[in-house]
Amino acid sequence: MCYPINFLNDNTEKNLEQVGRKSLLCVRDTLNMFFNSDSLTIGELLSDSDIDSDILDQIKEEKEENNLSDNDNFSMLSGFLQDDIREQYIERFNQYGLSFDYVELDKDTEQDYFRYQLSYGGPSDEIRFYDNGAIEYVFLDWFCGVGFNVTNDEVFKQLREWFKELDMLDFEQKRSEYSYYEILAEKAESEEDNEEE
Secondary structure, X not given: OOOOXXXXXXXXXXXXXXXXXXXXXXXXXXXXXXXXXXXXXXXXXXXXXXXXXXXXXXHHHHHHHOOOOOOOEHHHOOHHHHHHHHHHHHHHHHOOOOEEEEEOOOOOOOOOEEEXXXXXXXXXXXXXXXXXXXXXXXXXXXXXXXXXXXXXXXXXXXHHHHXXXXXXXXXXXXHOOOOHHHHHHHHHHHHHHHHHO
């Protein structure tokens, strides 16, 4: 899938897009594993170094007992084991991100958004959810950054739906907690003044 760039403030090496895109694909693969474990092959499950050792042993045992190959699908495993694997991935997802917060509209931000922060420092990455439904993956590295539009990617849509179901993307509730509409009016007035000049 192609991910258009929303913004790019490149680094001196001029490789931030490439590094950011590589990080994006890694995050997408990880989220896909968490949300869509049913689509994994037995080989992919066995190569997951973070899977619980008891579950790993059960997969190996069922693989041998049922003469399964690495290319066989998750669905070839017993129902109990499938449930254990799904539960494990959901537990891991619940521990995956560092924080989930709301970034208020102010004079320096164009839009307010919810941020699912995955890492921080240099580099850091986050997924931003906007009120209009847009989703953006952002990779930041010491005063440089790149944002990719991931709105149409099914995995990021699943992530948005997960947070929606938990009522974590309530823009109106957050906007009511500060002077959002006053700031919005001031920004519009400032833009009008700039256009007149």
